[in-house]
Amino acid sequence: MARTPPTKPRKNALQARSRATVDALVEATARILVRDGFEKTSTNRIAEIAGVSVGSLYQYFPSKEALVAAVIDRHNDEIMGLVRTTLVEVADLPVDKAVRKLVTVAIEAHRINPKLHRVLAEQIPRTGQLADVEAFNREIHTLVRAYLESRRKEMRKVDVDVATFICVSTIEAVAHNTVLDHAEVLSEKMVRTLVDETTKMVVGYLR
Amino acid sequence: MARTPPTKPRKNALQARSRATVDALVEATARILVRDGFEKTSTNRIAEIAGVSVGSLYQYFPSKEALVAAVIDRHNDEIMGLVRTTLVEVADLPVDKAVRKLVTVAIEAHRINPKLHRVLAEQIPRTGQLADVEAFNREIHTLVRAYLESRRKEMRKVDVDVATFICVSTIEAVAHNTVLDHAEVLSEKMVRTLVDETTKMVVGYLR
Amino acid sequence: MARTPPTKPRKNALQARSRATVDALVEATARILVRDGFEKTSTNRIAEIAGVSVGSLYQYFPSKEALVAAVIDRHNDEIMGLVRTTLVEVADLPVDKAVRKLVTVAIEAHRINPKLHRVLAEQIPRTGQLADVEAFNREIHTLVRAYLESRRKEMRKVDVDVATFICVSTIEAVAHNTVLDHAEVLSEKMVRTLVDETTKMVVGYLR
């Protein structure tokens, strides 16, 4: 394995000014990542767009990768916010209603920032410390698994882990391809159709 | 939009020696891509591993991207070979048998060279001329769609395009996650279970 | 000639607190110089180790060089303390006793802080204002010369300046090489032998 650059933030930046700088840097990174892709994202450029000097950048982030990692974390947090909320809402619903909500939220999550999502999906491995991403995946798996476990009586006999794996993969893939392939032109009707169909498939599979 | 480098091979390399050089270069590119990742894949290194001078490399490929594109094409060709063959074999089979075969071949395809697959999946967009990849996706879609169309009578009423989209997404995702997440440790039993379950879901959905 | 940075301390630091800060800074500089070498000695690091902000550092020292110069001065002062004392003690002693004492004190001086001594020996020219170092050398020369002058009757006919130059060079070199080459492993027996031999050589030369 190649050695990877450090990814942990350098300071915690609790003061207001620092906080603003850090935010500007992460925001700028996200923007450039979307506009130019990972390879063309240089630290000098990030600093420039953030309206900050390179020196400040390195005061808070030890490397380019650390910035990308911060962007990933921020994005994942947004997504996890949605997903967690949904899974709580869904806890007492029957499988069909729940799956529909999950499919819907998956698409919503991908729509938060589709281009960023794509770039990040591509760049995550290069970030080195992808621990956060694995944690992200694990949490989703755990939450979904817990739901399925609690609804076992409505379902046919399945290995819950296998079912979780297949459902999460499927829903994620449909959402990903829906949002990313069809880019910006995504009619509400189309979305509804895809939600319907995906729900049908997953629910059919579980029961 | 940034201008992208040329990606077409420079000459047709009809002579035997040329052919060998080209092959060596593509092979070397693939190997380094797997070993070191895209960022550390330099043309000088590729030439060295291929046992050729950089000058010769540029005789056959106008840019680094062209080499990566060639690797992608070669990999996609291998996959498409499998898929096309399978879809021919499957043409006269009922949906359940057919889906099972498709799921199986999807996993096989991902197992051809999982590491390369992963790297390529990450690098493709950066290649500029991603036309090839879209063509690849389009062909798969077309082939599967044709099969489903021909088997309409076994299926419930669905929009064939939507069904194709969902089925292809699902099968691809399960295969991808199965092979890449579970890395090298993938028991045959596990594979069979996942094939069974995925088949069950997709077939259940189509009928 | 390149312009050199200012090297004089910024204020006289008469207040007790100031004095403490200055000391802490000089001490920190010396420590980092020894630990990390000149190139890795940064003002931010010095301030940190000294438990002071960079801003404060620049309140007392106008440049990094000024700090290094302060360290050099402090070190030279320690050495000159020893040497002056010894030359006073030695004033009434015959040449053989005197030389032995001088050789001994030279080795002692190098042993005060050998690592710092080495780093400083390497860095001094870069300090710009190497005036202090020349002053240091001049004072030693002057003191030794005065002693030799006063003992002329015990000695053969020599140019006192030449003799001073050769004696000081020799004693300094033996002390330097003894301490720095043989690093930490320097038995007392070895030291005694070297003192004996060097004394023999120098005394033999003078008489």
Added chain:
Amino acid sequence: MARTPPTKPRKNALQARSRATVDALVEATARILVRDGFEKTSTNRIAEIAGVSVGSLYQYFPSKEALVAAVIDRHNDEIMGLVRTTLVEVADLPVDKAVRKLVTVAIEAHRINPKLHRVLAEQIPRTGQLADVEAFNREIHTLVRAYLESRRKEMRKVDVDVATFICVSTIEAVAHNTVLDHAEVLSEKMVRTLVDETTKMVVGYLR
């Protein structure tokens, strides 16, 4: 210990053009080292002065330190050439003649390029792989020791290692200080006086 950059040349550069490039780089490094000192010696500057691109520099030297090491080696080779020759010439001479020649050659050696000598003396430790320098010192010690050993009968009873250490240190120090302190203004008369006196001291010591 801090990690040190690589110091071994990258290629052997046997072709004529390469050889010229390498020479130009080493020569340029020496010149800049003398003119601006180690800290201001940047690779871009070296390349510029050498009339070569930075890229070429890095084709042959993996780091700035490697270049400095090459300069040191070249300089040491020049000196060792002189010293070896002298020790051969001196092999059959009595101690007094021999020492005189050695003192003379030591001063000559320091006069090859006094400024470079000074800078290198200061920078050697920072070069990391100082192996070559130690080898250099070891060889001098070995050669001188062998001579003294062979002339034992002319000498009083001494530990040959101790005598070698003291003689080499002394001669080196006098030469060093003579050439470097008195900079450019060094009359032949002065040199002769110093050679005479140093020889007298060392010979007196050995007999």
Added chain:
DNA sequence: AATGAATGAGGATTCATTCAT
């Protein structure tokens, strides 16, 4: 006086690409 966030010039190094041989 002290703080420490911010600055940005400058330095080391890489690598796709060209071109003289």
Added chain:
DNA sequence: CATGAATGAATCCTCATTCAT
């Protein structure tokens, strides 16, 4: 056709120093 030396723009990152608070 092949070679591989040469190029130099571009990138990451450091650190002495300043200055608003």
